[in-house]
Amino acid sequence: MNPALQEELRKLRRSLQGFLEAEKGFGVEAVMGKGVGREKNVMHSVVSLDRNLEPLRQEVSVCIKCPLHQGRRQTVFGEGSPSAKLMFVGEAPGSEEDQQGRPFVGQAGKLLTKIIEAIGLKREDVYIANIIKCRPPGNRAPLPEEIHSCEPYLVRQIEFIRPRLICALGKYAAMVLVRKEESISLLRGNFYDYQGIPVMPTFHPAYLLRNPSAKRLVWEDMKKLKTTLEKLETSP
Ligand code: SF4
Incomplete structure (x- = not known):
């Protein structure tokens, strides 16, 4: 064949x-x-x-498991290829995402799209989701109980998609997927295991907008991610 x-x-x-x-x-x-x-x-x-991702999307769209449902315009489930080899997981929707119902569509999202293209992929080749599906008020950090309530949806998304690699964007995604308390500065650029899937944490694109000098480090991480992905794709 x-x-x-x-x-x-x-x-x-x-x-x-x-x-x-x-x-x-x-x-x-x-x-x-x-x-x-x-x-x-x-x-x-x-x-x-x-x-079959649709029933889960529907389930999330009416979820009231935590108080964040009270302030949302709509849930932000995730988007991309359901058979993606690479998945990006961020923190939570912001204002623009809450309005459009799509992840990473604001300024940080535009930067993420550039990062994806820099490693030779298109946005539609990957899958993009957040650990939290409703916008926290004022874009504050998600609370532990909100993460606890929402995380099972992400777990099910990952189970459906089974990507070859996951890139955790920022400290909250790293906390959930890597289960380590170290800072994102220490975790970034290294691979950890999540249910048999390698996970690499890196800085969140929103952080890069505030700290452009960190883009160089993310570029180093992305090169490593790309090389590892290529190796995984050619391995038996
Ligand atoms: S953040 Fe998650 S758990 Fe909370 S209401 Fe929204 S979908 Fe449900």
């Missing part, structure tokens, strides 16, 4: 496996059955996987 197609099928199987683990009772036998139609079945199921 063509190596590129083999790689694509392997990626699809990996995504599907994550989905099946997350959705117990989802026709495992039918999907993973042996025979000539196996790849076709896997393809078909991955298309279903894409659709």
